[in-house]
Amino acid sequence: MQIQDLPYPDPGVPDARSGPRFLWWLGRNQLGGQIKALAWGLLHFLSVSALPFCVGLAVQAVVDRSGARLALTGGLLVLACAGNAIGDTFLHRAAVTNWITAAARVQQLLARKAAHLGSALTRRVAAGEVVAVSTGDVEKIGWFVEAVSRFTAAAVTIVLVCVALVVYQPALGVVVAVGLPALALSVLPLLPHATRRADLQREKAGRATELASDTVAGLRVLRGIGGEQLFLDRYRRASQEVRWAAVRSARMWSLISAIQVLLPGLLLIAVVWYGIHLTRVGRITVGELVTVYSSVMVLTYPLGHFQEIAMAYSFSRPSAGRAARVLSLERATDTAGTLPVGAPSGELYDPATGLLAPAGRLTAVVCGDPDAAGRLAERLGGHPAEQGTSVLLGGVPLDELPLGSARTAVLVQDKDPVLLSGSLRELLDVPASGDVTAEDALAAAQCGDVLEALAQASLDTADPMDARITERGRSLSGGQRQRLALARSLITDPEVLVLDEPTSAVDSHTEARIAEGVRNVRAGRTTVVFTSSPLLLDRADRVVLVHEGEVAAVGVHRDLVRTDPRYRSVVTRETDEERAVHGVPDDDGKAPPSSPGKQPEDDQAALRDALEEIEEKA
Numbered sequence: 001m002q003i004q005d006l007p008y009p010d011p012g013v014p015d016a017r018s019g020p021r022f023l024w025w026l027g028r029n030q031l032g033g034q035i036k037a038l039a040w041g042l043l044h045f046l047s048v049s050a051l052p053f054c055v056g057l058a059v060q061a062v063v064d065r066s067g068a069r070l071a072l073t074g075g076l077l078v079l080a081c082a083g084n085a086i087g088d089t090f091l092h093r094a095a096v097t098n099w100i101t102a103a104a105r106v107q108q109l110l111a112r113k114a115a116h117l118g119s120a121l122t123r124r125v126a127a128g129e130v131v132a133v134s135t136g137d138v139e140k141i142g143w144f145v146e147a148v149s150r151f152t153a154a155a156v157t158i159v160l161v162c163v164a165l166v167v168y169q170p171a172l173g174v175v176v177a178v179g180l181p182a183l184a185l186s187v188l189p190l191l192p193h194a195t196r197r198a199d200l201q202r203e204k205a206g207r208a209t210e211l212a213s214d215t216v217a218g219l220r221v222l223r224g225i226g227g228e229q230l231f232l233d234r235y236r237r238a239s240q241e242v243r244w245a246a247v248r249s250a251r252m253w254s255l256i257s258a259i260q261v262l263l264p265g266l267l268l269i270a271v272v273w274y275g276i277h278l279t280r281v282g283r284i285t286v287g288e289l290v291t292v293y294s295s296v297m298v299l300t301y302p303l304g305h306f307q308e309i310a311m312a313y314s315f316s317r318p319s320a321g322r323a324a325r326v327l328s329l330e331r332a333t334d335t336a337g338t339l340p341v342g343a344p345s346g347e348l349y350d351p352a353t354g355l356l357a358p359a360g361r362l363t364a365v366v367c368g369d370p371d372a373a374g375r376l377a378e379r380l381g382g383h384p385a386e387q388g389t390s391v392l393l394g395g396v397p398l399d400e401l402p403l404g405s406a407r408t409a410v411l412v413q414d415k416d417p418v419l420l421s422g423s424l425r426e427l428l429d430v431p432a433s434g435d436v437t438a439e440d441a442l443a444a445a446q447c448g449d450v451l452e453a454l455a456q457a458s459l460d461t462a463d464p465m466d467a468r469i470t471e472r473g474r475s476l477s478g479g480q481r482q483r484l485a486l487a488r489s490l491i492t493d494p495e496v497l498v499l500d501e502p503t504s505a506v507d508s509h510t511e512a513r514i515a516e517g518v519r520n521v522r523a524g525r526t527t528v529v530f531t532s533s534p535l536l537l538d539r540a541d542r543v544v545l546v547h548e549g550e551v552a553a554v555g556v557h558r559d560l561v562r563t564d565p566r567y568r569s570v571v572t573r574e575t576d577e578e579r580a581v582h583g584v585p586d587d588d589g590k591a592p593p594s595s596p597g598k599q600p601e602d603d604q605a606a607l608r609d610a611l612e613e614i615e616e617k618a
Contacts, residue, residue, distance in 0.1 A: 003100055011108040016328040019321030026102055026145050033101065034149045037094035041153025044087030045302050049161045050080040052294030053168075060287025091153075095146045103142035106323060110134050113327055116335065119378070119414065120385030125326055132206045133326055137319035144309075144316035151309040154302035158184075165295060169284055172275055172292040179267040180299060184306045186263055187256045194252040195314040201245035202318055208238040253311065260307050264300045271296050332387040335403035339396065343409040345495050346394025348526060350380060354551040355544055357496070359394075362519055362527045364540035364557075368547065368570045370501075373530045374415060376546065377500040380528060382406035393496065411494040415501050417485035419473035424454060425465040427484065433493040436521060438465070441490040444517030445483040446510050450476065478505035483514070490518070496526040503533060515539045532570050534561075545570075 015025040027034060054077045061069035110133060114121055121130065158180055165173035212235060275289040348357040353376065357363040367373035378384045380391050382398025383406055390399035398406045408431075419427060428438050442451065454467035457475065461467050473481040486502050502518075503511045515536045518527070529536055537543055537557040545553040545560065545567045553564045560567040 003097055006101065006104050007108055008105060011105045011112065014109055014324075014327050016324040019317050019319075019324050022320045022324040022327070023141070023144060023316065026105065026141070027148060029105070030098055030102060030145060033094060033098045037091060037098055037146075037149035038153050040087050040091040040094055041150050042087075042156060043083050044091050045153050045157035046160070047080045047083030047087055048298055048301060049157055049295065050083075051077070052291050052298050053164075054080055055294050056287045056289075056291025058287075059290045060285055063286055091150070095150060098149065099142040099146035102145040103138045106138050106141055107134065109327055110138075110323065113329065117329055117331060117385075120331065121326075121329070123385060124329055126210050129206055129210065129322060130326065132202075132209050133319070133322050136205075137322055140312075140316045140319040141323065144312040144320075147305070147309050147312040151305045154305035157302050158299060161295060161299060165292060169288045169292055171278055171283060172271060172288075175271055175274060176267075176292065176296055176299075179270070180303065183260075183263045183267060183303060187259055187307065187310065190252065190256055190259075191310050191314065194249070194256060194310075195317075197245070197249040197252050198314050199318050201242065201249045202315075204238070204242045204245050208235065208242050211235050211238050256307060256310075260304065264296070264303065268293070268296050331383060332385060333383045333390075333399045335383060337400055337402040337405070339400045339402075341402055341405050343405055343495060344394040344396040344401075345409070348380060348410070348496055348528065349392045350376070350389075351392070352379070352389045353546055353549055355380075355546065356551075357526055357528045358542065359526050360524050361541040362522065362529070362539070363542045363544060364537045365528060365530045366532055366537065366543065366545045366567060366570055367530065368566075370415075372546070372549065374500060377412055377414065377498050377528075377530055380496075380498050381410045381412035409494065410496040410498060411489060411492055412498040413485060413489045413500060413502065415504070417482070417488075419469055419476075419481055419484060421469060421471040423466050423468055424451075424484075427469060428465075428488055428491055430488060430492055432491050436491050436493045438487075438491060440521060441487040444490055444514070444521040445487040446506075446513050446517065447480075447483050447487055450480045450483060453480065479507070479510070482506060483510075486514070486518075490521050493525070496528070497522060498528045498530075500530045502529065503531070503536065508535060511535045534571055537571065 012029055015021045054073050057076070058070060058073040061067075061073055114130075117124075162173070162177040162180060165176050167173070211231075272293055275284065275292060278284045279286060279289050345359065347359045349355070355365065355376070365373070365376070367376065375384070375386070379388065382391060382393075382401065383403050384399075390397035392398070393409055398410065401409070425438075428441070442448075451464040453476070454469070455461075455464040458464075458467035469476070469484075473484065476484070482502060482505050486499070489497060489499065499518075503514055506514065511533060512535045516539065518529075519539050529540065531537065534557065540557065543555060543557050543560055544551055545564065547553075547566055553560055553567055555563075557571075561571055562568075
């Protein structure tokens with residue numbers, strides 16, 4: 001695989017049982033690139049290692065006054081230099097290719113897993129960890145995969161040179177052959193300490209990244225409550241902890257680097273001292289001494305790759321572990337399904353709660369627990385994050401359909417829909433039936449002021465549809481983002497549309513117009529709206545109260561608000577004092593004591609006033 005051929009048609013199925021297994025899987029899947037880098041690495045390192053032998057032969061030729069041998073040695077030097085240049089050039093090319101292709105494979109795997117898990121990903125993995133895996137961790141993993149081939153070439157070169165020195169000059173060759181492996185293994189006792197410190201640094205960096213991500217995502221809310229300074233102080237402390245951990249990690253790695261410099265110097269001193277002694281007694285020639293001395297000097301270059309591979313592994317192992325944890329996540333249901341591909345139609349029924357949404361009707365669901373409402377909305381879309389009883393659409397279990405068919409049949413818009421950056425036209429360019437135009441959807445969602453704001457912000461575009469929307473729509477208000485997301489969902493025009501609090505950030509006048517617009521656009525289609533807004537509830541064909549995971553009441557808004565105390569407490573936001581005034585039972589079924597200053601007639605009058613106020617707003 002070359003860089004220009006990216007992305008991979010199929011990145012494969014990773015071995016995500018552990019970080020080391022994932023790294024091994026990556027290496028095996030890039031075997032061709034690894035072999036190519038190994039071949040060029042051997043050419044490069046062997047050419048570099050051949051230079052000392054050429055120098056030694058040249059010195060000895062000068063001592064012996066042999067012009068022929070000197071000329072031959074010059075030719076060998078030219079070949080060694082050419083091999084060095086060619087090998088280094090293509091080794092770098094192959095190494096960078098391995099690095100980028102390995103990182104790209106991991107990114108494709110992560111993107112595929114994110115698309116597969118959907119909203120379940122951030123529920124099971126912290127957002128900061130997802131960011132860390134998809135950015136810095138990917139680079140560290142690619143670094144190790146790339147460094148393996150260079151390390152292998154360096155190790156093979158050292159072995160071959162040691163053997164050659166023993167054959168060429170046994171007396172000094174044995175010293176070098178024993179000393180170099182000792183140098184390579186000398187830092188092994190320090191690696192566990194360095195790895196632990198590096199792991200601590202990455203752990204603290206991940207926490208700081210998560211804190212920064214959460215702070216940026218909630219910056220608008222923080223400004224509203226005056227919490228900017230609090231979170232700034234928290235991030236400052238987290239940043240200082242990262243700096244402290246990085247300094248401790250750098251101290252250990254600097255110690256390892258110092259040892260890698262000190263010990264080869266001591267070996268070189270030993271070789272020179274012993275070589276001079278052997279030369280004085282006539283056991284070796286000057287040329288042989290120069291050859292061994294130069295070889296030891298040159299071998300410090302491939303020897304440095306032992307430190308690099310240790311660093312690369314210590315940094316990439318936890319990164320690979322985090323990537324493996326994300327890649328090992330699976331959905332609670334089989335996305336392939338057991339039923340044939342197709343989009344069923346009919347009424348939507350949830351056996352777990354008893355919720356029924358008749359076909360072609362607008363059903364509103366009231367749930368006092370927003371988290372429970374979110375989970376129920378997700379379950380209505382089929383293939384939820386948690387295992388449970390499947391929702392039925394026209395009698396067909398959605399969890400047994402292929403994921404694509406289930407998503408085509410039922411579209412769920414959650415509480416916090418995401419707007420991708422791009423033009424408004426691109427935002428609304430979604431798979432759709434074609435029955436609802438962009439103009440109709442924008443009008444139904446009351447996006448007129450949004451179009452005006454986008455047109456004013458984009459002076460270089462005459463058509464608001466070509467105006468740019470920033471990342472996640474941060475330049476828009478919360479209500480404007482909600483309305484654009486609602487328009488996008490209406491354009492899709494699915495068989496069943498589930499909306500979770502679609503107007504929570506919209507004022508009451510706009511909300512009333514949105515309720516009427518949604519009702520008109522979705523006429524004849526099944527729509528389920530999770531809301532506690534009287535304006536939306538009053539326009540629903542059917543209202544269902546879900547209490548403690550079960551359907552507690554079914555009817556229309558005007559009847560339920562008069563007859564059901566639990567429904568009234570959720571919709572009208574009654575306080576405990578107001579519940580006591582109206583004699584509303586507590587959760588345990590006991591009626592609270594009535595206020596001595598209030599009579600039943602007064603209660604009925606207050607209730608009538610509240611109902612009239614709700615109807616006026618509607």
